[in-house]
């Protein structure tokens with residue numbers, strides 16, 4: 001079995017909100033979330049650096065697992081817990097710099113071929129998506145659905161995994177039933193009529209992650 005070649009994350013990362021502001025990071029840490037991601041799209045490093053610094057400081061203060069999406073140089077520079085990268089990022093990223101700095105790495109995948117590519121990198125976790133239709137991000141592929149997700153979980157055996165895409169409160173139990181270690185959500189929290197209630201319910205189902 002392939003083992004991660006980046007620093008380990010817990011097998012079960014639990015509830016994993018993906019949010020676009022430091023304000024959301026602060027709110028979610030305050031209600032007990034311990035795995036989360038800052039995902040700010042399409043800015044320069046200079047434009048996002050202050051937000052990345054603030055998010056990382058909050059992550060350290062709460063001893064949380066804060067991943068930075070895309071801005072890996074800033075994540076390394078300011079010592080984030082980890083970085084999340086897409087497939088297209090892998091070829092243009094200094095993966096050794098991330099590993100040597102001791103940061104964890106998560107990699108997106110959408111099918112078996114992309115899982116092959118991810119496994120070659122041996123990241124800390126592998127993200128599998130999108131499971132259901134999503135309004136949050138324009139996806140070039142079709143949703144993979146629960147059966148395919150379950151197949152990937154079986155293939156990946158005890159590799160840490162994260163499911164993402166269209167995971168609502170109602171759908172979360174069936175996703176967790178595949179054995180995936182974590183559910184990453186955007187709109188289930190940020191578009192919820194009562195985000196605190198939604199977060200509490202998702203935490204109850206998925207947990208905050210193993211220590």
Ligand SMILES: Cc1ncc(COP(=O)(O)OP(=O)(O)O)c(N)n1
Pocket residue numbers: 016018037039069070084085086087106108127128129137162164184
């Ligand atoms: C946990 C998690 N899984 C997948 C993604 C998507 O990442 P990526 O493919 O890099 O696409 P963008 O988020 O950058 O649009 C993610 N961010 N987090």
Ligand SMILES: Cc1ncsc1CCOP(=O)(O)O
Pocket residue numbers: 018129130133134135136137164165166167184185186187188
């Ligand atoms: C960033 C990302 N990558 C794959 S699906 C997705 C968005 C998930 O958002 P939501 O939980 O609102 O469907």
Ligand SMILES: [Mg+2]
Pocket residue numbers: 069070084085086089
């Ligand atoms: Mg990305």
